[in-house]
Amino acid sequence: MLNNEITSEILLLAYSQGLFPMAKDAQATDIAWYCPELRGQLSITDMHIPRRLKKSIRQMRIGGKPYEIRINHSFEHVINACAKQNETRTETWINAQIIDAYCKLHMEGYAHSVECWQDDEIVGGLYGIAMGGAFFGESMFSTVSDASKVCLIHLVARLGHAGFKILDTQFTNDHLEQFGVYEIPHDEYMEQLKPVLQMHCIFDFKEGYS
Numbered sequence: 001m002l003n004n005e006i007t008s009e010i011l012l013l014a015y016s017q018g019l020f021p022m023a024k025d026a027q028a029t030d031i032a033w034y035c036p037e038l039r040g041q042l043s044i045t046d047m048h049i050p051r052r053l054k055k056s057i058r059q060m061r062i063g064g065k066p067y068e069i070r071i072n073h074s075f076e077h078v079i080n081a082c083a084k085q086n087e088t089r090t091e092t093w094i095n096a097q098i099i100d101a102y103c104k105l106h107m108e109g110y111a112h113s114v115e116c117w118q119d120d121e122i123v124g125g126l127y128g129i130a131m132g133g134a135f136f137g138e139s140m141f142s143t144v145s146d147a148s149k150v151c152l153i154h155l156v157a158r159l160g161h162a163g164f165k166i167l168d169t170q171f172t173n174d175h176l177e178q179f180g181v182y183e184i185p186h187d188e189y190m191e192q193l194k195p196v197l198q199m200h201c202i203f204d205f206k207e208g209y210s
Contacts (some may be wrong), residue, residue, distance in 0.1 A: 004210065006031050006101045008108055008159035013040060015129055015136055016197055018190050019038050020170060022093035031097060040176065042137075048180035053149055060147045062070040062116070066122070070115045072204055075106045078113040078125035080137035094139065102138075112203050115157045118145040124148045126155060129140045134166040135159055135200030152179065162203060165196045 006021055014020060014033060021031045049057075056062050079102055098178035105111035110131065116124040124147020126140035135155070142148035159167060168189075172181045184192075 006097050006108070008101060008105045011105060011129070012110065012131065012179050013103055015131060016193075018186060018193065020138075021098060023095035024093070026085070026092050026095050028095050029097075031095075034170075035186065036171065037186050039186060039189040040172040040181055040183055041189075042156070042167045042169055042176065042181050043154065043181055044156055044164055044167050046180075047153075047156050048178070049153055050178055051148065053153060056146060056150060057153055063118075065118050067116050067118050067147070067150065068133070070117055071113055071158075072106070072112055072121055073117075074125075075111065075113040075127060076103055077122055078115060078127050078141070079103065081122075081125065081137075081143075082143040083125065084141070095170045101149060102129075104129070109204075113156070114142075114151045116142070116151050118144065124151055126151045128155075130164075130201070130203040132197035133164045134168060134193060134196050135164055135203070136168045137170070158203070162201045162205060163199070164201050164203075165199070166193060166208060 018031045019035050021029055021033055028034055060066055072143055079099055083092050083099060085092055102111050110129050111127060113127040115124055120206050123144040124142035126137065126148060128137040130133050138147040140151060156167065169176055169181055
């Protein structure tokens with residue numbers, strides 16, 4: 001289904017019904033709404049963390065340099081970086097309408113970013129939507145090796161601490177396979193999602209995090 005209207009209200013309703021938007025490319029003016037028959041998921045309580053990344057997390061260092069995690073510090077920077085095309089990301093489904101709509105959702109308290117910083121410069125991040133006890137992951141980027149991966153690990157720790165039950169990845173890919181991504185049928189996904197949306201979980205709590 002194509003539609004060139006995308007508002008925060010439409011987005012929240014769509015996510016609650018198992019839909020999410022994607023544009024054909026950065027210049028597209030129409031938005032397509034997707035509802036995969038198989039839905040990608042990551043376990044919040046039992047995500048697999050590769051040994052090498054466990055060491056990076058313990059030492060709080062990547063690329064030989066220390067890093068820090070910030071939450072919702074530069075959301076607009078993260079989504080724009082996720083939309084940027086480069087040598088490793090030759091296509092994008094994030095256009096100006098999507099950026100505007102998600103930035104509005106961020107201001108309304110639904111869209112969040114997890115960011116990796118080194119020397120006061122953002123080197124990686126991810127963003128997604130939190131509703132009830134579900135977090136819908138959207139996209140990630142990195143300019144330093146492993147930066148987006150450590151953001152994902154910190155995201156899962158935060159979700160677990162806050163009591164979230166679902167981490168939706170929409171699809172599966174090679175990048176997520178190392179963390180144990182799996183698929184469930186759409187009907188099963190919706191059966192799990194509906195009660196979770198009635199929960200009250202706070203994503204951007206301050207205790208123990210920067």
